[in-house]
Amino acid sequence: MTINSLNYLGNPDELLLFRDDSSRMVKRILLEANAIYSFSNVTLRLLEHEKRRFTRHSIHQLIDETVELLAPYFEARETTLERDYASEDLRIWCPRAAFEAIFTNLLTNELQAFEARAKSGAPVGVRRVHVQTRRSGEVAVIRVQDNGSGIEKLAIEEIWLPGKTTTEKGTGLGLTIVKDVVEELRGHIEAEAHGELGGACFSKPDMPSTTLSNRRVAIFEDNPLNRERLSDMVTRCGATALPVNGPAPKLNGLKGFLKAQQANMVVCDHHLSQKKDYAPFLGAEAVAKCYQLGIAAILVTAFESTDAESSLRIFRRHIPALVRSPANFDRTHIEAALLQAEKEVHEQKPSRERVPHRVIMTVQRIEQRVSAKIVKVMMAQWNADQEVGFPLDLVPKIFHRAVKPGNLLIAQVNVEADRQEDLFFDKFELPNADVLKKANTIFDNP
Numbered sequence: 001m002t003i004n005s006l007n008y009l010g011n012p013d014e015l016l017l018f019r020d021d022s023s024r025m026v027k028r029i030l031l032e033a034n035a036i037y038s039f040s041n042v043t044l045r046l047l048e049h050e051k052r053r054f055t056r057h058s059i060h061q062l063i064d065e066t067v068e069l070l071a072p073y074f075e076a077r078e079t080t081l082e083r084d085y086a087s088e089d090l091r092i093w094c095p096r097a098a099f100e101a102i103f104t105n106l107l108t109n110e111l112q113a114f115e116a117r118a119k120s121g122a123p124v125g126v127r128r129v130h131v132q133t134r135r136s137g138e139v140a141v142i143r144v145q146d147n148g149s150g151i152e153k154l155a156i157e158e159i160w161l162p163g164k165t166t167t168e169k170g171t172g173l174g175l176t177i178v179k180d181v182v183e184e185l186r187g188h189i190e191a192e193a194h195g196e197l198g199g200a201c202f203s204k205p206d207m208p209s210t211t212l213s214n215r216r217v218a219i220f221e222d223n224p225l226n227r228e229r230l231s232d233m234v235t236r237c238g239a240t241a242l243p244v245n246g247p248a249p250k251l252n253g254l255k256g257f258l259k260a261q262q263a264n265m266v267v268c269d270h271h272l273s274q275k276k277d278y279a280p281f282l283g284a285e286a287v288a289k290c291y292q293l294g295i296a297a298i299l300v301t302a303f304e305s306t307d308a309e310s311s312l313r314i315f316r317r318h319i320p321a322l323v324r325s326p327a328n329f330d331r332t333h334i335e336a337a338l339l340q341a342e343k344e345v346h347e348q349k350p351s352r353e354r355v356p357h358r359v360i361m362t363v364q365r366i367e368q369r370v371s372a373k374i375v376k377v378m379m380a381q382w383n384a385d386q387e388v389g390f391p392l393d394l395v396p397k398i399f400h401r402a403v404k405p406g407n408l409l410i411a412q413v414n415v416e417a418d419r420q421e422d423l424f425f426d427k428f429e430l431p432n433a434d435v436l437k438k439a440n441t442i443f444d445n446p
Helices: 012-045 059-076 096-119 174-184 224-236 251-261 283-293 331-347 397-402 433-438
Strands: 054-058 079-084 091-095 127-136 139-146 190-192 201-208 216-220 240-244 265-269 296-301 322-324 357-368 373-379 383-391 408-413 425-429
Touching: 054 059, 059 079, 059 091, 059 096, 059 127, 079 096, 091 096, 096 127, 096 139, 096 174, 216 224, 216 251, 224 240, 224 265, 224 331, 251 283, 265 283, 265 331, 283 296, 296 331, 322 331
Parallel strands: 079 127, 216 240, 216 265, 265 296, 296 322
Antiparallel strands: 054 091, 127 139, 139 201, 190 201, 357 373, 357 408, 373 383, 408 425
Protein backbone atom coordinates (compact mmCIF):
# COMPACT_ATOMS: atom_id res chain seq x y z
CA MET A 1 0.00 0.00 0.00
CA THR A 2 1.30 3.46 -0.89
CA ILE A 3 0.38 6.38 1.40
CA ASN A 4 0.78 10.04 0.46
CA SER A 5 3.02 11.40 3.21
CA LEU A 6 1.64 14.92 2.71
CA ASN A 7 -1.99 13.99 3.27
CA TYR A 8 -2.03 11.31 6.00
CA LEU A 9 -1.55 13.81 8.86
CA GLY A 10 -4.83 15.41 8.09
CA ASN A 11 -6.70 12.14 7.63
CA PRO A 12 -7.13 9.94 10.77
CA ASP A 13 -8.06 6.88 8.67
CA GLU A 14 -4.91 7.13 6.57
CA LEU A 15 -2.85 7.72 9.73
CA LEU A 16 -4.21 4.49 11.23
CA LEU A 17 -3.43 2.57 8.06
CA PHE A 18 0.08 4.01 8.04
CA ARG A 19 0.66 2.95 11.63
CA ASP A 20 -0.55 -0.59 10.92
CA ASP A 21 1.59 -0.90 7.81
CA SER A 22 4.62 0.56 9.57
CA SER A 23 4.13 -1.80 12.48
CA ARG A 24 4.10 -4.79 10.16
CA MET A 25 7.23 -3.54 8.40
CA VAL A 26 9.06 -2.96 11.68
CA LYS A 27 8.04 -6.38 12.93
CA ARG A 28 9.29 -7.94 9.71
CA ILE A 29 12.60 -6.09 9.97
CA LEU A 30 13.03 -7.21 13.58
CA LEU A 31 12.26 -10.81 12.66
CA GLU A 32 14.79 -10.74 9.85
CA ALA A 33 17.37 -9.11 12.12
CA ASN A 34 16.83 -11.79 14.75
CA ALA A 35 17.06 -14.46 12.05
CA ILE A 36 20.36 -13.05 10.79
CA TYR A 37 21.67 -12.83 14.34
CA SER A 38 20.65 -16.40 15.17
CA PHE A 39 22.20 -17.73 11.99
CA SER A 40 25.47 -15.86 12.55
CA ASN A 41 25.45 -17.07 16.16
CA VAL A 42 25.23 -20.67 14.99
CA THR A 43 28.21 -20.14 12.71
CA LEU A 44 30.27 -18.56 15.48
CA ARG A 45 29.37 -21.34 17.93
CA LEU A 46 30.76 -23.93 15.52
CA LEU A 47 34.18 -22.37 16.03
CA GLU A 48 34.23 -22.89 19.79
CA HIS A 49 37.01 -25.24 20.84
CA GLU A 50 34.91 -27.36 23.18
CA LYS A 51 32.34 -27.98 20.46
CA ARG A 52 34.96 -29.53 18.20
CA ARG A 53 35.90 -32.26 20.70
CA PHE A 54 34.49 -35.77 20.39
CA THR A 55 32.02 -36.39 23.22
CA ARG A 56 28.96 -38.54 23.79
CA HIS A 57 25.77 -36.54 23.23
CA SER A 58 22.02 -37.02 23.37
CA ILE A 59 20.80 -36.72 19.78
CA HIS A 60 17.51 -35.24 20.95
CA GLN A 61 19.25 -32.62 23.03
CA LEU A 62 21.49 -31.66 20.10
CA ILE A 63 18.44 -31.27 17.86
CA ASP A 64 16.57 -29.21 20.48
CA GLU A 65 19.51 -26.88 21.00
CA THR A 66 20.01 -26.35 17.27
CA VAL A 67 16.31 -25.70 16.75
CA GLU A 68 16.33 -23.18 19.61
CA LEU A 69 19.20 -21.31 17.98
CA LEU A 70 17.35 -21.21 14.68
CA ALA A 71 13.94 -20.33 16.19
CA PRO A 72 14.03 -16.69 14.97
CA TYR A 73 14.91 -17.93 11.48
CA PHE A 74 11.86 -20.22 11.51
CA GLU A 75 9.62 -17.47 12.90
CA ALA A 76 10.70 -15.00 10.22
CA ARG A 77 9.76 -17.55 7.57
CA GLU A 78 6.51 -18.53 9.29
CA THR A 79 7.51 -22.19 9.43
CA THR A 80 6.48 -24.74 12.04
CA LEU A 81 8.94 -27.41 13.13
CA GLU A 82 7.53 -30.71 14.41
CA ARG A 83 9.56 -33.23 16.41
CA ASP A 84 8.75 -36.94 16.65
CA TYR A 85 11.43 -38.52 18.84
CA ALA A 86 12.17 -42.16 19.57
CA SER A 87 10.92 -43.34 22.97
CA GLU A 88 14.49 -43.93 24.14
CA ASP A 89 17.24 -41.36 24.42
CA LEU A 90 19.52 -41.99 21.43
CA ARG A 91 23.14 -41.05 21.94
CA ILE A 92 25.97 -40.41 19.51
CA TRP A 93 29.72 -39.96 19.80
CA CYS A 94 30.72 -36.90 17.76
CA PRO A 95 31.82 -33.30 18.04
CA ARG A 96 28.84 -31.06 18.84
CA ALA A 97 29.94 -28.73 16.04
CA ALA A 98 29.74 -31.55 13.49
CA PHE A 99 26.14 -32.41 14.37
CA GLU A 100 25.11 -28.76 14.44
CA ALA A 101 26.68 -28.24 11.01
CA ILE A 102 24.69 -31.18 9.62
CA PHE A 103 21.40 -30.16 11.16
CA THR A 104 21.72 -26.43 10.50
CA ASN A 105 22.42 -27.02 6.82
CA LEU A 106 19.50 -29.45 6.49
CA LEU A 107 17.03 -27.09 8.17
CA THR A 108 18.14 -24.01 6.26
CA ASN A 109 17.92 -26.03 3.06
CA GLU A 110 14.25 -26.75 3.87
CA LEU A 111 13.54 -23.07 4.64
CA GLN A 112 15.24 -21.86 1.47
CA ALA A 113 13.09 -24.26 -0.53
CA PHE A 114 9.96 -22.67 0.95
CA GLU A 115 11.24 -19.17 0.13
CA ALA A 116 12.07 -20.14 -3.45
CA ARG A 117 8.58 -21.57 -3.90
CA ALA A 118 6.99 -18.41 -2.50
CA LYS A 119 9.00 -16.17 -4.86
CA SER A 120 7.93 -18.25 -7.83
CA GLY A 121 4.32 -17.38 -7.03
CA ALA A 122 3.32 -20.96 -6.28
CA PRO A 123 0.97 -21.47 -3.30
CA VAL A 124 2.82 -22.44 -0.15
CA GLY A 125 0.19 -22.81 2.55
CA VAL A 126 1.21 -23.83 6.08
CA ARG A 127 4.94 -24.47 6.10
CA ARG A 128 5.96 -27.60 8.01
CA VAL A 129 9.32 -29.22 8.73
CA HIS A 130 9.15 -32.62 10.42
CA VAL A 131 12.05 -34.23 12.31
CA GLN A 132 11.84 -37.88 13.32
CA THR A 133 14.30 -40.10 15.20
CA ARG A 134 14.27 -43.86 15.57
CA ARG A 135 16.68 -46.62 16.57
CA SER A 136 17.34 -49.36 14.03
CA GLY A 137 19.57 -52.04 15.53
CA GLU A 138 22.77 -50.31 16.61
CA VAL A 139 22.28 -47.08 14.64
CA ALA A 140 20.17 -43.96 14.96
CA VAL A 141 17.89 -43.05 12.04
CA ILE A 142 17.10 -39.35 11.65
CA ARG A 143 14.57 -38.13 9.05
CA VAL A 144 14.09 -34.48 8.14
CA GLN A 145 11.31 -33.65 5.67
CA ASP A 146 9.01 -30.80 4.66
CA ASN A 147 5.70 -30.27 2.90
CA GLY A 148 7.17 -28.15 0.13
CA SER A 149 7.38 -28.96 -3.56
CA GLY A 150 10.21 -31.48 -3.21
CA ILE A 151 13.50 -31.73 -5.08
CA GLU A 152 13.06 -30.37 -8.59
CA LYS A 153 15.36 -29.40 -11.47
CA LEU A 154 18.18 -31.61 -10.15
CA ALA A 155 18.64 -35.38 -10.05
CA ILE A 156 19.01 -36.85 -6.55
CA GLU A 157 22.64 -37.78 -7.12
CA GLU A 158 23.42 -34.18 -8.18
CA ILE A 159 22.23 -32.43 -5.02
CA TRP A 160 25.35 -33.53 -3.12
CA LEU A 161 27.74 -32.02 -5.67
CA PRO A 162 29.38 -28.67 -4.81
CA GLY A 163 27.89 -25.76 -6.71
CA LYS A 164 24.63 -27.54 -7.54
CA THR A 165 21.65 -25.54 -6.28
CA THR A 166 18.04 -24.81 -7.17
CA THR A 167 17.83 -21.49 -5.28
CA GLU A 168 18.66 -18.17 -6.90
CA LYS A 169 21.40 -17.13 -4.47
CA GLY A 170 22.40 -20.55 -3.14
CA THR A 171 26.05 -21.61 -3.02
CA GLY A 172 25.38 -25.29 -3.59
CA LEU A 173 27.65 -26.17 -0.67
CA GLY A 174 25.14 -26.87 2.11
CA LEU A 175 24.27 -30.45 1.20
CA THR A 176 27.86 -31.15 0.16
CA ILE A 177 28.95 -30.21 3.68
CA VAL A 178 26.18 -32.36 5.16
CA LYS A 179 27.22 -35.43 3.18
CA ASP A 180 30.93 -34.97 3.92
CA VAL A 181 30.39 -34.53 7.67
CA VAL A 182 27.95 -37.47 7.93
CA GLU A 183 30.41 -39.77 6.17
CA GLU A 184 33.26 -38.46 8.34
CA LEU A 185 31.20 -39.69 11.31
CA ARG A 186 30.88 -43.09 9.58
CA GLY A 187 27.28 -42.44 8.70
CA HIS A 188 25.30 -42.38 5.48
CA ILE A 189 22.69 -39.98 4.14
CA GLU A 190 19.94 -40.47 1.58
CA ALA A 191 17.44 -38.13 -0.07
CA GLU A 192 13.97 -38.55 -1.53
CA ALA A 193 12.57 -36.04 -4.00
CA HIS A 194 9.12 -36.37 -2.41
CA GLY A 195 8.72 -37.77 1.08
CA GLU A 196 5.61 -38.58 3.08
CA LEU A 197 4.76 -34.88 3.44
CA GLY A 198 5.18 -34.23 -0.27
CA GLY A 199 8.42 -32.26 -0.01
CA ALA A 200 12.06 -33.27 0.16
CA CYS A 201 13.07 -35.89 2.69
CA PHE A 202 16.58 -36.43 4.05
CA SER A 203 17.44 -39.40 6.23
CA LYS A 204 20.63 -40.45 7.95
CA PRO A 205 20.07 -44.21 8.36
CA ASP A 206 23.58 -45.07 9.45
CA MET A 207 24.52 -42.36 11.90
CA PRO A 208 26.49 -44.33 14.47
CA SER A 209 24.65 -44.25 17.75
CA THR A 210 25.94 -46.04 20.81
CA THR A 211 27.33 -48.97 18.84
CA LEU A 212 28.90 -50.39 21.98
CA SER A 213 26.42 -48.88 24.40
CA ASN A 214 26.11 -50.53 27.81
CA ARG A 215 29.53 -52.11 27.34
CA ARG A 216 32.31 -51.56 29.84
CA VAL A 217 35.66 -52.28 28.27
CA ALA A 218 38.72 -53.04 30.39
CA ILE A 219 41.94 -51.96 28.65
CA PHE A 220 45.21 -53.73 29.42
CA GLU A 221 48.12 -51.81 27.89
CA ASP A 222 51.46 -51.11 29.56
CA ASN A 223 52.27 -48.11 27.36
CA PRO A 224 50.46 -45.09 28.89
CA LEU A 225 50.19 -43.28 25.56
CA ASN A 226 48.65 -46.27 23.78
CA ARG A 227 46.42 -46.91 26.80
CA GLU A 228 45.08 -43.37 26.49
CA ARG A 229 44.57 -43.76 22.74
CA LEU A 230 42.71 -47.04 23.21
CA SER A 231 40.53 -45.44 25.88
CA ASP A 232 39.62 -42.65 23.48
CA MET A 233 38.80 -45.12 20.68
CA VAL A 234 36.61 -47.24 22.95
CA THR A 235 34.78 -44.18 24.26
CA ARG A 236 34.16 -42.97 20.72
CA CYS A 237 32.45 -46.30 20.03
CA GLY A 238 29.91 -45.44 22.74
CA ALA A 239 31.34 -47.74 25.43
CA THR A 240 32.75 -46.94 28.85
CA ALA A 241 36.53 -47.28 28.86
CA LEU A 242 38.17 -48.81 31.95
CA PRO A 243 41.92 -48.32 31.49
CA VAL A 244 44.00 -50.50 33.82
CA ASN A 245 46.96 -48.41 34.90
CA GLY A 246 48.72 -51.39 36.46
CA PRO A 247 49.89 -53.52 37.89
CA ALA A 248 47.38 -55.87 36.26
CA PRO A 249 45.94 -58.75 38.29
CA LYS A 250 47.34 -62.24 37.94
CA LEU A 251 45.71 -64.46 35.38
CA ASN A 252 43.90 -66.54 37.99
CA GLY A 253 42.49 -63.34 39.46
CA LEU A 254 41.30 -61.95 36.13
CA LYS A 255 37.72 -63.16 36.53
CA GLY A 256 37.29 -61.49 39.91
CA PHE A 257 38.96 -58.31 38.72
CA LEU A 258 36.69 -57.95 35.68
CA LYS A 259 33.64 -58.73 37.80
CA ALA A 260 34.59 -56.03 40.31
CA GLN A 261 35.02 -53.55 37.45
CA GLN A 262 31.73 -54.72 35.88
CA ALA A 263 33.66 -55.10 32.64
CA ASN A 264 32.00 -57.16 29.91
CA MET A 265 34.63 -56.61 27.21
CA VAL A 266 38.42 -56.51 27.13
CA VAL A 267 41.06 -54.96 24.89
CA CYS A 268 44.53 -56.32 25.53
CA ASP A 269 48.00 -55.56 24.19
CA HIS A 270 50.12 -58.67 23.64
CA HIS A 271 53.46 -57.70 25.20
CA LEU A 272 52.46 -56.31 28.57
CA SER A 273 55.82 -56.06 30.27
CA GLN A 274 57.73 -53.72 27.98
CA LYS A 275 57.01 -50.88 30.39
CA LYS A 276 58.25 -52.30 33.72
CA ASP A 277 56.29 -55.09 35.39
CA TYR A 278 52.82 -54.28 34.20
CA ALA A 279 51.42 -57.83 33.96
CA PRO A 280 52.69 -61.36 34.71
CA PHE A 281 51.22 -62.76 31.48
CA LEU A 282 51.06 -62.20 27.73
CA GLY A 283 48.04 -60.47 26.32
CA ALA A 284 47.19 -63.54 24.23
CA GLU A 285 46.88 -65.57 27.44
CA ALA A 286 44.49 -63.02 28.92
CA VAL A 287 42.31 -62.91 25.79
CA ALA A 288 42.16 -66.73 25.68
CA LYS A 289 41.23 -66.76 29.38
CA CYS A 290 38.43 -64.27 28.70
CA TYR A 291 37.18 -66.49 25.87
CA GLN A 292 36.90 -69.40 28.28
CA LEU A 293 35.10 -67.14 30.78
CA GLY A 294 32.58 -66.09 28.13
CA ILE A 295 33.91 -62.51 27.91
CA ALA A 296 34.46 -60.89 24.51
CA ALA A 297 38.11 -59.83 24.23
CA ILE A 298 40.43 -58.74 21.46
CA LEU A 299 44.20 -58.62 21.11
CA VAL A 300 46.29 -55.72 19.85
CA THR A 301 49.84 -56.44 18.75
CA ALA A 302 52.66 -54.90 16.75
CA PHE A 303 54.62 -58.18 16.73
CA GLU A 304 52.22 -60.37 14.81
CA SER A 305 54.73 -61.76 12.31
CA THR A 306 57.39 -62.34 14.96
CA ASP A 307 55.08 -64.12 17.40
CA ALA A 308 52.69 -65.75 14.92
CA GLU A 309 54.14 -69.25 15.22
CA SER A 310 54.90 -69.15 18.93
CA SER A 311 53.22 -67.11 21.66
CA LEU A 312 50.29 -66.10 19.45
CA ARG A 313 49.63 -69.44 17.77
CA ILE A 314 49.39 -71.34 21.00
CA PHE A 315 46.41 -69.18 22.05
CA ARG A 316 45.09 -68.21 18.60
CA ARG A 317 42.16 -70.64 18.75
CA HIS A 318 40.66 -68.55 21.56
CA ILE A 319 41.50 -65.09 20.20
CA PRO A 320 38.34 -64.15 18.30
CA ALA A 321 39.76 -60.94 16.87
CA LEU A 322 43.23 -59.47 16.49
CA VAL A 323 44.04 -55.84 15.67
CA ARG A 324 47.36 -55.24 13.97
CA SER A 325 49.34 -52.22 15.14
CA PRO A 326 50.13 -49.71 13.79
CA ALA A 327 48.41 -50.55 10.46
CA ASN A 328 44.92 -51.04 11.93
CA PHE A 329 45.31 -49.20 15.22
CA ASP A 330 42.24 -46.99 14.89
CA ARG A 331 38.69 -46.66 16.18
CA THR A 332 37.06 -48.39 13.21
CA HIS A 333 39.13 -51.58 13.52
CA ILE A 334 38.85 -51.67 17.32
CA GLU A 335 35.07 -51.36 17.12
CA ALA A 336 34.74 -54.02 14.41
CA ALA A 337 37.00 -56.39 16.32
CA LEU A 338 35.03 -56.00 19.56
CA LEU A 339 31.74 -56.63 17.78
CA GLN A 340 33.21 -59.69 16.04
CA ALA A 341 34.52 -61.04 19.35
CA GLU A 342 31.15 -60.50 21.01
CA LYS A 343 29.37 -62.34 18.22
CA GLU A 344 31.71 -65.33 18.42
CA VAL A 345 31.88 -65.59 22.19
CA HIS A 346 28.24 -64.88 23.05
CA GLU A 347 26.40 -66.14 19.98
CA GLN A 348 28.83 -68.86 18.90
CA LYS A 349 28.82 -67.31 15.43
CA PRO A 350 32.45 -66.99 14.32
CA SER A 351 33.27 -65.25 11.07
CA ARG A 352 33.94 -67.41 8.02
CA GLU A 353 37.70 -67.03 8.51
CA ARG A 354 37.39 -68.47 12.02
CA VAL A 355 35.49 -71.67 11.17
CA PRO A 356 37.70 -74.78 11.61
CA HIS A 357 37.85 -77.66 9.11
CA ARG A 358 39.52 -81.06 9.29
CA VAL A 359 42.84 -80.84 7.48
CA ILE A 360 45.63 -83.31 6.67
CA MET A 361 49.12 -81.86 6.94
CA THR A 362 52.62 -83.13 6.29
CA VAL A 363 55.35 -82.43 8.84
CA GLN A 364 58.34 -80.78 7.14
CA ARG A 365 60.68 -80.22 10.06
CA ILE A 366 60.89 -79.16 13.70
CA GLU A 367 62.70 -75.94 14.57
CA GLN A 368 64.20 -75.34 17.98
CA ARG A 369 63.62 -71.76 19.09
CA VAL A 370 64.43 -70.02 22.33
CA SER A 371 60.95 -70.35 23.78
CA ALA A 372 59.61 -73.49 22.11
CA LYS A 373 59.89 -76.17 19.43
CA ILE A 374 58.03 -75.13 16.29
CA VAL A 375 56.53 -77.76 14.00
CA LYS A 376 56.64 -76.71 10.35
CA VAL A 377 53.95 -78.29 8.16
CA MET A 378 52.52 -78.05 4.66
CA MET A 379 48.75 -78.12 4.02
CA ALA A 380 47.38 -78.50 0.50
CA GLN A 381 44.06 -77.11 1.69
CA TRP A 382 45.76 -73.89 2.79
CA ASN A 383 48.68 -73.28 0.45
CA ALA A 384 50.67 -76.08 -1.13
CA ASP A 385 53.74 -73.84 -1.40
CA GLN A 386 53.79 -72.19 2.03
CA GLU A 387 55.01 -73.68 5.28
CA VAL A 388 53.12 -72.86 8.44
CA GLY A 389 54.39 -73.36 11.97
CA PHE A 390 52.89 -73.98 15.39
CA PRO A 391 54.32 -74.87 18.82
CA LEU A 392 54.81 -78.58 19.46
CA ASP A 393 53.07 -78.01 22.80
CA LEU A 394 49.77 -77.67 20.92
CA VAL A 395 49.97 -81.36 20.03
CA PRO A 396 48.95 -83.79 22.81
CA LYS A 397 52.08 -85.29 24.38
CA ILE A 398 50.89 -88.77 23.53
CA PHE A 399 51.42 -87.89 19.84
CA HIS A 400 54.83 -86.18 20.15
CA ARG A 401 56.82 -89.20 19.02
CA ALA A 402 54.85 -89.35 15.80
CA VAL A 403 55.58 -85.71 14.94
CA LYS A 404 58.49 -86.28 12.56
CA PRO A 405 59.42 -84.99 9.10
CA GLY A 406 57.41 -86.80 6.45
CA ASN A 407 54.67 -87.98 8.84
CA LEU A 408 51.06 -86.93 8.54
CA LEU A 409 48.94 -85.14 11.13
CA ILE A 410 45.27 -84.25 11.16
CA ALA A 411 43.89 -81.21 12.96
CA GLN A 412 41.08 -78.69 12.94
CA VAL A 413 42.36 -75.60 11.10
CA ASN A 414 40.60 -72.44 9.92
CA VAL A 415 41.97 -72.76 6.40
CA GLU A 416 39.71 -70.02 5.05
CA ALA A 417 41.72 -67.39 6.92
CA ASP A 418 43.30 -64.82 4.62
CA ARG A 419 46.69 -64.76 6.33
CA GLN A 420 48.82 -67.51 7.79
CA GLU A 421 49.20 -65.41 10.95
CA ASP A 422 45.47 -65.89 11.56
CA LEU A 423 45.54 -69.70 11.40
CA PHE A 424 44.89 -71.77 14.51
CA PHE A 425 45.36 -75.50 15.11
CA ASP A 426 43.14 -77.59 17.35
CA LYS A 427 42.05 -81.21 18.05
CA PHE A 428 45.04 -83.08 16.66
CA GLU A 429 44.70 -86.67 15.49
CA LEU A 430 47.06 -89.27 14.11
CA PRO A 431 45.97 -90.72 10.77
CA ASN A 432 44.66 -94.25 10.40
CA ALA A 433 42.55 -95.85 7.73
CA ASP A 434 39.25 -94.66 9.21
CA VAL A 435 40.48 -91.13 9.87
CA LEU A 436 41.97 -90.79 6.40
CA LYS A 437 38.66 -91.89 4.92
CA LYS A 438 36.75 -89.32 7.00
CA ALA A 439 39.24 -86.58 6.08
CA ASN A 440 39.06 -87.34 2.38
CA THR A 441 37.32 -84.07 1.61
CA ILE A 442 38.86 -80.68 2.11
CA PHE A 443 36.03 -79.10 4.03
CA ASP A 444 34.51 -81.93 5.98
CA ASN A 445 32.48 -80.74 8.94
CA PRO A 446 34.47 -80.75 12.16
